[in-house]
Amino acid sequence: MLKKLFGLLMVSILLVLAACGSGSGEASGGSGESETVTIGYFPNLNHAPAMVAKQKGMYEEHLGGNVNVEYQTFPDGATFMKALAAGEIEGGLVGPGPAMNSFISGVDAQIIGASSTGGTVIVSRNGSGIESWEDVEGSTFISPRVGCTHNVQFETYMKERGVTSERTGGSMTHVTGEPARYQSMFENGDVDVATAPEPWASVMEQEVDANVVIPTSEISFGETLPAAVMVTSDDMVDNNSEQVQKLVDAHKEAVNYINDNPDEAIDITIEGIADITDQQLEKSAMENAWERTNFTYEVNPDVIQEFGNSSHDLQFLKEQPDFEGFVNTSFVE
16 A cells, blocks of 8 residues: 555656746747737728738737748728628728728727828729719719728718719619729729729729829818728727737838838839739839829728718718727727
8 A cells, every 4th residue: 555655656756847847848839829810991092001011021020930921911801890790800901981881780899000091093994974073963983882982981071962873762873893893994984983992093094094083182082081091890990909009010011111212112012912813913013003092001090980970971870970989099099
């Protein structure tokens, strides 16, 4: 019996020693274990900061060696916000319209910065006979999604001038499609007018002689509303605010880099769009688009509220929105 107890005691001592020895190993191994952070964005000009940050390794640098950074692109904002709600991405860039719609529907999301303003241009198909807003009534227009940022900007502008879509009893027919497909739809005569995020407006001006009907400087919210915002989940803000700050710091670095190095940033954006869409854009078109865009990470909560009010007025939102707690500027200050 004593022999048995002695044996058990020795086993216990050995296990404790092994645990102590492996404890230091596990601690160093634990600190070396990597986690994955996935950043989402779209292949258009307003999301250039994400492409620059990716190409320059800015997210990796700010997040540190223990974090594996992955990137996921999306065709539209609704798909992006579903991925955020499902925890498939930790954050990234999306249009303010889809972000607002998701917030109102109960998705735990926060805007933590802007990406750019401007960059929405309303263009018409050559031969459509549409040269100004007065000619738009009765036409077919396209936007990336129903109720997306560009859709709201266009319909707000037109409603102020007494022209509305069939959805609200008017004469304009609305269809949706990816901006990269706008050019072929113009060529086929499928649509008359496009609410085009840059660089696709400049591409169509160059490739199919599209007419600028409403420039960025005139379209509703054109120079005040962020064309893209940086968002993350409430869970990230509440439980991993340090990592959120690092994401924002990387994003701010990318925005500053774009403003300091526009020529190189244009090249990076052209390459980034080509990687996703297989479309190699002419630099002259991108340079034209760049002139219509202002890259900034600062966001004004009042403008977001005004845009939401307009979305409700256009019946994209069932209830008057209240964006209290939606815009969090603490990370960019």
